[in-house]
Amino acid sequence: MVRIPAEERRRQLVAAAFRVMAADGVGAATTRAIAAEAGMPLSSFHYCFRSKNELLGELAEQMVAREVRAAADVLTPEDGLEVTIRGALRAYWQLVEEAPGEHQVLYELTQVALRTPGLEDLAQRQYARYQAGCREMIERIGVACEVESSGCCLWTYWPGCW
Known part of the structure; x- marks a missing residue:
């Protein structure tokens, strides 16, 4: 073997x-x-x-990392902030359309974790990673488009990421 x-x-x-x-x-x-x-x-x-819980956490981590990579791969700062944001969102949505079952799994996983004693931390870690991914994308877009973080519309629209 x-x-x-x-x-x-x-x-x-x-x-x-x-x-x-x-x-x-x-x-x-x-x-x-x-x-x-x-x-x-x-x-x-x-x-x-070590446990199924660890695998499920890794599953959520990999999925969010994949979403961030897909959006980051299409950043076009030369086209301006609005076009760059739209492109990143389109890239994310394309993943949803290509593999809806994976996204359904993540939603179901959240519900199961919230209802299963001992797994509550999994839902918290999953959404913490979503927030970190959101923050990462906002930072990448801001850097790529040379936008200052203070007063930027990106930070205003997604206050939950901060």
Whole structure:
């Protein structure tokens, strides 16, 4: 058997968790189902993640990072602030349209976490990452368009990010 680095296994397990949850819901995402979907023994799951909660946190982290990257990749400061903001939002929305199941998973994950004793922190971490991603995009747009943060409309429209 070929040795796969733990970081690659983690990535594969997160992708498998997305697939399981998109197909059958968050409740179906047992560690066994995720490991089976990834084509790995259950021991690989426990080697890579301390708990399912840790995997779910990583799942939310990766999704938000992907959204920020997609928006950052299309920044066009030479076209001005408004066009740059619209382009970033379009890039984000394109991800939603291309993979609606992934976004449904994140919404469902929030609800399950809020209703499951011991998982409440997962919803809090998920939304903290959303806020950090929002802040990161606002900062990138501000820097790219050479906009000062004080008094900028970006910071006014998204006060929840600060």
